[in-house]
Amino acid sequence: MEMNEYLDVFIEESKEHIQALNSNLLELEKDPKNMDTVNEIFRSAHTLKGMSATMGYQDLADLTHKMENVLDAARNDKLDLDSTIIDIVFEAVDHMESMVFDIIDGGNGKKDVSELVAQLKAIEEGEPIQELKSNGDNLASTESTNTEAQMIPLSSLDEFEITVLQQSLEKQFNNFHISIKLDEGCLLKAARVYMVFEVLEQMGEVIKSEPTVAELEEEKFENDFAVILITQDDQDTVKQKIMKVSEVSEVLVSAFEMNAAAETSQMEESAQSSENKSAPVSKSEEAKKQNTSKTGQLTSKTIRVNIDRLDALMNLFEELVIDRGRLEQIAGTMKDAALQETVEHMTRISGDLQNIILNMRMVPIDQVFNRFPRMVRQLAKDLNKKIDLTIHGAETELDRTVIDEIGDPLVHLIRNGLDHGIETPEERVAKGKPEKGTLTLNAYHSGNHVFIEISDDGAGINKEKVIKKAISNGVIEEDQVATMNDSQINQLILASGFSTADQISDISGRGVGLDVVKNTIESLGGSIKIESEYGKGSLFSVQLPLTLSIISVLLVEVGKEKYAIPLSSIIETAIINNKDIMNAHNKQVIDFRGKVVPLINLKEIFEVPGEQEDDTFHSIVIIRQGEKMAGLIVDSFIGQNEIVLKSLGNYLTDVFAISGATILGDGQVALIVDTNALIK
Structure with missing residues (x-):
């Protein structure tokens, strides 16, 4: 057969x-x-x-x-x-x-x-x-x-560790694989390992160790162990400093080969891609599958559909949306009753079809969450910690494209929370906490977004050490600290400067690779927010769009050009009088419901041709990102529309405040405004 x-x-x-x-x-x-x-x-x-x-x-x-x-x-x-x-x-x-x-x-x-x-x-x-x-x-x-005597296998590195190593090379750091052997008669092996790690952390940052740090501390190894180190020192200097530790008999330092690591990462991504090929297509199907497992019999009528077919279907429907907009415009111009009636009927039908296709692509986030309980169990054992994982909202649905990308960032945030957030049972008892720490995952819908929250009741973020680290790494200047609030200080651990710098404090790990997490989430049109209280715990809140394909926008006109502003970012629109505009710190601002909101003139930002008109009244679009707001000055409002998001291609990747483009019903191209970039 x-x-x-x-x-x-x-x-x-x-x-x-x-x-x-x-x-x-x-x-x-x-x-x-x-x-x-x-x-x-x-x-x-x-x-x-x-x-x-x-x-x-x-x-x-x-x-x-x-x-x-x-x-x-x-x-x-x-x-x-x-x-x-x-x-x-x-x-x-x-x-x-x-x-x-x-x-x-x-x-x-x-x-x-x-x-x-x-x-x-x-x-x-x-x-x-x-x-x-x-x-x-x-x-x-x-x-x-x-x-124990083998090299650290490339397959043991996850995507984030590989990315951190790649970034360190770009910043002219050295990536070394170091094999260390202790004397055969060494009695206090854990103490020698501790001394070696002290030396390593003075030179740079340890990305990986084999065996794990927990196993080394418990002396669950013979005499050999290996680490991957990021440093600015050369090989000879690294070797000499380690050899100064007593009872270290042999040190082998070699450059860590990133080409092989990249190949390994590609193989893992290929396997992951294959894993996602038959994702469930609806909540009802998931419920039916659960019924099947309980009864042992097939109780539902479902089929497996290759995800490539759904992608092809979505692409065809995107073209249909563009043509639908064109027909609506033609019908409005011709004023033909029969044509308008037919177009209205087609609009309703295509709207229903759009919802069906989008729902077919929606996948419960349980697809990502279901691998975390086992991972947390194993990590808790490795770290000798007691951890209770609680999951809420696993049935929350996201577009398959977003699901594919969000898994690894969440894994990294959870690992950080377990390793560097939740304390050991002894430390927790000493602080008056229960010896078992709690890690909570929560997902829920809000408007056109999905929020995923990862919270722990651990040590929290030491803001003093974060500030000190940020200043030493050049992420911020010392005079900026006085103007920063707690939220802005917490966001500093997402800066790339924390990834490859020398580790001199116990915030190590809270920053390793978190810039990669932030970049991945923002590339999906999302954002990440951090709340923390020192000694009580941290909350990482990730905001993601429901879908990346078809979005609702407000079309506006600036000069002779048209722009699309995502409705999910808009609070409201307004017409304001010129006399209501004030100046503060050399910037135009308005008083919007008791809050000072800065104004951004899109004609100036995008350098739209045409003279700046000195109008008595201005059309304003109020947008928000997190706690920040801004008012966009436009010439006129065109109206709400559903548009197909198209990429600008590989040659236009660095266009400021533009996330893509769309084709309107009359064939014109409208650029989609990246409101997050404007507010920043």
Whole structure:
């Protein structure tokens, strides 16, 4: 039987089952006696085993079969599940996931899982837990011995770490891979590691360590460890400074190769792209899928649609929107009743069609959120912290294009919150806090935007250290500090200067890569806002547009040119008298409902040809971004319209305050104003 035609279906369904396994195992860990959850896990494992065997992926089928046997023993009351057994089952799911991703990358899905299969078999046969723990420790020890002396694998770097390394090269910093070996008889290995890291942080910034910092602190390594360092020092200087630490026997310093890292990143992006090819298309479909998993039967009529087809459909509809605008204009000019009636009917039909197409592209943000519980569980173990993750609003929907891009920035914000926000249990108890920290993810709709909030009850941001760091890095001048409020100070950690500078304070990590997060979010037409209270916690609020394709705008005229201002940024429009315009700090301002609002003349900003007219009255568009407002002076209002957002292309990427263009019904091109850039 030819299997290639079934490969895509196998991959998509395997990923769904693995996600279900992860989610249900997290629930089972909270309540090991819940047989309903055990049955859910068993069904997913059983289905995955059958699919793998049919497709010929024997290693995957064997591992799943052994896990299925353990679950079968548990649901038949032959085995009591505990944290040790659940950890081993989690490890089995990790191996299954890596096999599936190997298949996605064109591999054969083979992996040596004999040790894990033996452990699962021992559990099934009722071997004492103490012995299993010993076996697990031996396995971990063996893995540590085999990997400790190796280079840090490129695949272990995420997109943000790679981006930070690339940016450091652009700023003439050096990226070094450093392998360090301690003396064989070294007794206080953790102390020596601490001293080495002190030296490294004086020279630059450590981006990655292998083993992890937590493992190094707990001495879960033999004598070798490796780090990736960003610094301005040369190789010889770095080596000499590290060798000054006593009981360091060997130091190997080499340039970190970014070409290979970039290739690895591209492979991961390719895998991620494949993963997104069959995203659910509506809330109702998601609900039906949940019903399917509970009953084991197909209760809905759904089909999988390749996302490329939806993109093609959207592109065709965008052309239809342009032609619809043209027909409306022609009908208005000709004043023909029959034509106007037909055009109005077509407008209603195409509006309904537009909503259907946009809804087909909408994906629940749960697609992104569902990988976070497992990630938080693992990070909490690695960091020796107790963390409770709470998720609200996972059913909130976003355009598939936005979903594809927002995952990695959210991962980075969560990692920062866990690593540098929430304290260790001992530190929390000393501060009078519960030993278990709380990380909360919240998503909700507001107007034409979706808000995603990531909050923690950790240490918060030390504003004094942020200011000191920003001044030393040249991000701000010392005389600017007096005029800055708390919100502006918090935003400083998003500046690129924090990514590759020498680390001299405990705010390390709160800035690593956060400029990349900010750039990614702003490239989607969104924004990020930070609130923090030192000692009590932080809140990162991300604002994103619902869709990036078709937007509602206010068309305005400036001279003989037309501009489109997104309605989502507009508070209201107004006509003001010339005498109401005041001057403050050499800028024109108006009093708008008790607030001083600066005026921006679009004719001057965009250098529109024509003489500046000294009118008695001015047409003003009041826009807002966050807490900031501004008034745009235009010549006249044309009206509200729905337009198709078109890119300006690769040759016009740096046009100030213009985010794109659109084609109007009369064939004219109107530029779309980037209100965020104007307010800044």
